Amino acid sequence: MDYLSILLNKKIVPTGPLVRDASEEHHENEKEILEWLTKKRKASTVFVSFGSEYYLSNKEREAIVEGLELSGVYFIWVLRFPFGDKDKPKFDEALPEGYLERIGERELMVEDWAPQAKILQHSSIGGFVSHCGWSSVTESLKLGVPIIAMPMCVDQPLNARLVQAVSVGVEAERGKDGSLEREEIVRATKQVVGEKDGENIRNQNHLFSP
Structure with missing residues (x-):
C-alpha cells in the first residue's frame, strides 16, 4: 500500500473485503427456501x-449431480442456464430421469437466483460448493462457511488453491483430462460436511469471519 501511495501520490487505504448485507437480498421464494x-x-x-457468469456443461452438471447424490448430504442448488439460449433445457430436463x-x-433446486448471503449465514449450512469466484470466496469467509472448491476458469483455480492452503475449504481434484469426477x-x-475433518475446517473458517 505504501508503494502504491508513493507511485500515485495519493493515500491508498485497504477497505476490503466488501460483502453486501444479507438483509438487502430479497427473493420471491425466500420464505420457502429458509x-x-x-x-x-x-x-x-x-x-x-x-x-452468475459461468454455466455448467452437461458433463459437469452430470458429475455434480451424481457426486451430490452419492455424498448423502442435503443440498440447495441454484441451477442457471445462459439467458436467451435456444437450446436451454427445461429445468427438470437438465437432471437425470428420476433424479x-x-x-x-434431500434437495431443493432453485432456478437462476437465490439469496446467497441469507442461505450461507443459515445454521444448517455446513459447506458451499463454489466455483471460487472472489466475491463468493470473501462472502464465504465472512460468514464462516467452508468451501468445497470446483474452480472453472480465470482466477478461480488460484483462489481454490488459496482456500485449501489456508484450510478453509477442500478442492475436488479434477481427472487427468481436466474433467470433474464424481468420486x-x-x-x-x-x-x-460428514467427517471430523469438517469440524476442523469450519473452526478454521470462523477465524476469518468477524
Missing part, C-alpha cells in the same frame, strides 16, 4: 452455486 433450511440439522446441508424422485427431501466430489463434500 423454511426448508430450518428443517435441516446444523451444518448438514451444502449450498451449490457457480456464480428428483430418488433424492426426495472427488463425494470425497470433498464428505470431508467438509
Whole structure:
C-alpha cells in the first residue's frame, strides 16, 4: 500500500473485503427456501452455486449431480442456464430421469437466483460448493462457511488453491483430462460436511469471519 501511495501520490487505504448485507437480498421464494433450511440439522446441508457468469456443461452438471447424490448430504442448488439460449433445457430436463424422485427431501433446486448471503449465514449450512469466484470466496469467509472448491476458469483455480492452503475449504481434484469426477466430489463434500475433518475446517473458517 505504501508503494502504491508513493507511485500515485495519493493515500491508498485497504477497505476490503466488501460483502453486501444479507438483509438487502430479497427473493420471491425466500420464505420457502429458509423454511426448508430450518428443517435441516446444523451444518448438514451444502449450498451449490457457480456464480452468475459461468454455466455448467452437461458433463459437469452430470458429475455434480451424481457426486451430490452419492455424498448423502442435503443440498440447495441454484441451477442457471445462459439467458436467451435456444437450446436451454427445461429445468427438470437438465437432471437425470428420476433424479428428483430418488433424492426426495434431500434437495431443493432453485432456478437462476437465490439469496446467497441469507442461505450461507443459515445454521444448517455446513459447506458451499463454489466455483471460487472472489466475491463468493470473501462472502464465504465472512460468514464462516467452508468451501468445497470446483474452480472453472480465470482466477478461480488460484483462489481454490488459496482456500485449501489456508484450510478453509477442500478442492475436488479434477481427472487427468481436466474433467470433474464424481468420486472427488463425494470425497470433498464428505470431508467438509460428514467427517471430523469438517469440524476442523469450519473452526478454521470462523477465524476469518468477524
